[in-house]
Amino acid sequence: MRWGRIRAIAIKETIQIRRDTRSLIIALFMPFMQMILLGYGVNLDIKHLPVCVYDREGSQNSQALLKHFQASEYFSIIAVLKDYREAKAALDSDRCRIVIAIPHDFSQKLSDSGGSTVQVLADASDDNTANIAIGYAQSVVGEFAGNLAVAAQGFGGSPARLTQGVDLEERVWYNEDLDSRNYIIPGVVALIMALVGALLTSLTISREWERGTMELLISTPVQPSEVMLGKLLPYFAIGMLDAVFCLVFSVFWFHVPFRGSLFALFFTTSLFLVVVLGVGFLISAAIKSQVGASQIAVLVTLLPTSLLSGYAFPIDQMPPLVQWVTTLVFARYYVTILKALFLKGSVLEDLIRPVLAMGIYAMVVAFLAGRAFKKRLD
Amino acid sequence: MTPEPGPMVEAKKLVKNFPGVFAVKELSFSVGKGEIFGLAGPDGAGKTTVIRLLAGVMPPDSGTATIDGIDVVRDPEKAKQHLSYMPQRFGLYEDLTVDENVRFYADIFELPVALRNQRIGPLLTSFGMEPFRKRLAGQLSGGMKQKLGLVCALIHTPKILLLDEPTTGVDPVSRRDFWKILYGLREEGVTILISTAYLEEAERCTRLALFHQGVMAYCDTPAHLKTKMPGKLLNIASPRAREIQKRIQSLEGLSGALLMGDHVHVAVDDDLKRIPEITRALAEAGLPFDPVTVTEPTMEDLFLALLKTKGASP
Ligand SMILES: Nc1ncnc2c1ncn2[C@@H]1O[C@H](COP(=O)(O)OP(=O)(O)O)[C@@H](O)[C@H]1O
Ligand SMILES: [Mg+2]
Numbered sequence A: 001m002r003w004g005r006i007r008a009i010a011i012k013e014t015i016q017i018r019r020d021t022r023s024l025i026i027a028l029f030m031p032f033m034q035m036i037l038l039g040y041g042v043n044l045d046i047k048h049l050p051v052c053v054y055d056r057e058g059s060q061n062s063q064a065l066l067k068h069f070q071a072s073e074y075f076s077i078i079a080v081l082k083d084y085r086e087a088k089a090a091l092d093s094d095r096c097r098i099v100i101a102i103p104h105d106f107s108q109k110l111s112d113s114g115g116s117t118v119q120v121l122a123d124a125s126d127d128n129t130a131n132i133a134i135g136y137a138q139s140v141v142g143e144f145a146g147n148l149a150v151a152a153q154g155f156g157g158s159p160a161r162l163t164q165g166v167d168l169e170e171r172v173w174y175n176e177d178l179d180s181r182n183y184i185i186p187g188v189v190a191l192i193m194a195l196v197g198a199l200l201t202s203l204t205i206s207r208e209w210e211r212g213t214m215e216l217l218i219s220t221p222v223q224p225s226e227v228m229l230g231k232l233l234p235y236f237a238i239g240m241l242d243a244v245f246c247l248v249f250s251v252f253w254f255h256v257p258f259r260g261s262l263f264a265l266f267f268t269t270s271l272f273l274v275v276v277l278g279v280g281f282l283i284s285a286a287i288k289s290q291v292g293a294s295q296i297a298v299l300v301t302l303l304p305t306s307l308l309s310g311y312a313f314p315i316d317q318m319p320p321l322v323q324w325v326t327t328l329v330f331a332r333y334y335v336t337i338l339k340a341l342f343l344k345g346s347v348l349e350d351l352i353r354p355v356l357a358m359g360i361y362a363m364v365v366a367f368l369a370g371r372a373f374k375k376r377l378d
Numbered sequence B: 001m002t003p004e005p006g007p008m009v010e011a012k013k014l015v016k017n018f019p020g021v022f023a024v025k026e027l028s029f030s031v032g033k034g035e036i037f038g039l040a041g042p043d044g045a046g047k048t049t050v051i052r053l054l055a056g057v058m059p060p061d062s063g064t065a066t067i068d069g070i071d072v073v074r075d076p077e078k079a080k081q082h083l084s085y086m087p088q089r090f091g092l093y094e095d096l097t098v099d100e101n102v103r104f105y106a107d108i109f110e111l112p113v114a115l116r117n118q119r120i121g122p123l124l125t126s127f128g129m130e131p132f133r134k135r136l137a138g139q140l141s142g143g144m145k146q147k148l149g150l151v152c153a154l155i156h157t158p159k160i161l162l163l164d165e166p167t168t169g170v171d172p173v174s175r176r177d178f179w180k181i182l183y184g185l186r187e188e189g190v191t192i193l194i195s196t197a198y199l200e201e202a203e204r205c206t207r208l209a210l211f212h213q214g215v216m217a218y219c220d221t222p223a224h225l226k227t228k229m230p231g232k233l234l235n236i237a238s239p240r241a242r243e244i245q246k247r248i249q250s251l252e253g254l255s256g257a258l259l260m261g262d263h264v265h266v267a268v269d270d271d272l273k274r275i276p277e278i279t280r281a282l283a284e285a286g287l288p289f290d291p292v293t294v295t296e297p298t299m300e301d302l303f304l305a306l307l308k309t310k311g312a313s314p
Helices: A003-019 A021-041 A060-071 A084-092 A106-112 A128-154 A180-211 A213-217 A224-252 A262-286 A290-308 A320-326 A330-344 A348-372 B047-055 B098-108 B113-126 B142-154 B172-187 B222-227 B241-249 B271-285 B299-312
Strands: A049-055 A075-080 A098-102 A116-123 A166-173 B009-018 B021-031 B036-040 B062-067 B083-086 B160-164 B191-196 B207-212 B215-220 B232-237 B257-260 B263-268 B293-295
Touching (some): A003 A021, A003 A224, A021 A224, A049 A060, A049 A084, A049 A128, A060 A075, A060 A098, A060 A128, A075 A128, A084 A098, A084 A116, A098 A128, A106 A116, A116 A128, A180 A213, A180 A224, A180 A262, A180 A290, A180 A330, A224 A262, A224 A348, A262 A290, A262 A330, A262 A348, A290 A320, A290 A330, A330 A348, B009 B047, B021 B047, B021 B062, B021 B215, B036 B172, B047 B062, B047 B160, B047 B191, B083 B142, B098 B113, B098 B142, B142 B160, B172 B191, B207 B222, B215 B222, B215 B299, B222 B299, B232 B241, B232 B271, B241 B271, B257 B299, B263 B271, B263 B299
Parallel strands (some): A049 A075, B160 B191
Antiparallel strands (some): B009 B021, B009 B062, B207 B215, B232 B263, B257 B263
């Protein structure tokens, strides 16, 4: 392998990307569009979510609040629990997404200081459903507090004191902002990177076959691996640029907290790019028309990434067979990593398993891509 | 002319089949150093396939070929260091400038930068392309494109040039320029293998192979080939040459009438017998024409006549 030839191909490819409107749109405009569309456009409405309740007071007030929950179209109370241990077990076993716990002094606090607290327990690190559920719980409690205030007024109490109403003490683990967008955005980043990377590279070899430039190129002593590396280098740079853009956009525009290590982010992003670009290159080498290659690229990235990566639809709620299938979806690992980096503040050591999975994927894809392109006509 | 010892290009029993088509059938030939070896024949004769096999971009079904003694079939990558191939379809990057294309191919062949810069300028100047260095290749004329292809092919000083119909679709003036360049290269000892659809152009080759349906029907110097022309060739000049051609083709035993502008060429077995016969037939039809004369065959006449005799004797 000769660096001079790799560099020549990288330079040539860069010039071509710069002069190709379609590539520029995919590289620069698409990430922006997708961020906006998916960042604002996700709608994850939930109806009749199973909840468990733990009523420590058992008063008229607490029962009234629980009736409110039951009446709301968002929730169905499926079990009444007797202690925190049961609550934890219910969450861990996925029997319910959240547990509503009413403190033993609920009514007293409500009448004494005008503000009481309801606890909502959820694990929201990899389940946006819980996040959204907590948002709904907040609105149910808000309504309940409003009713109280009206009722209290009827008894001549002071409305000013009662508007504080019931407070919801959020104990969402890891994503306490309760923003479903926080949950979605890291996945959107993965989706964009997969789509842009695979789409751009899917054109690179097929374009040369289509335009007839490949026949001349393969008549030179250039090696297939040099062609592959030279062609992928510029796309790797573009992918990294897009990653930076997505990160900056997520943090400064959508205000998604980023708590993890930047090093881990760029290390795992590089790994993910290797997989994505390798897949794009494989497609490009196998399908000699640009239209065909780009269609396949969209199909193999967009579909599995949006449906099976867990970016919006939690994997642990899928049927077992589908869950098994998701282990083959490379974006799944990156989504897991990104969510952990953004929301949990993980460092590289916490992510050994998904990183390892991506590493294996990257090696397999690189190996296949290296052999896919043949310097042969027919 | 016989090839010198140690041929630069040698094909031995090359075979290439496509589904339903025998593109190249047991082809053997050799080309000596400094030759301009021509491949002529109609579309679909197999010229492109032969050149692709020699360039190492397509493996043959069987047989071998060597480029400067290197086995192309077994070690195509090594052979590729000594040859340059210009595909029939323009193979350079139309969205790159002239300079960018040349530099790209110089780098692919690992020319040191100093040598590269030293070669690019004079090459472009001698091809009259200096003013177009910053122009996109896609915006060049047909002739210019082919010259650029040649510049890129020559940048690494190959020993062997494989040119597939480099002058097709190129205007006559540029075509003449192109051939001047080829002769210059030949002087420098470059071996050239060129296919062409223009038979008058084929006459400029040192040796010529006539292809027909994947078979090399004839291979010799143009002068020798002409002596193989059976019978004689008659020339009839007329302002209504097309009608003359039609009339002659309807005559018994005279199907091979070739229209060449305001002339018609007719290959005949016996000129003494045929001249009066034709003169009478044309006069009866009331067509104007100059007296019928015997003439030197062109490549086109030759090709037509040779293939007909080949077809007649299976
Ligand atoms: N890649 C291919 N696949 C199938 N058939 C081919 C291919 N290339 C050439 N052929 C067929 O082989 C024959 C010879 O073609 P070619 O070598 O292109 O002839 P020429 O260059 O003399 O026009 C033709 O019948 C053509 O249709
Ligand atoms: Mg051809």
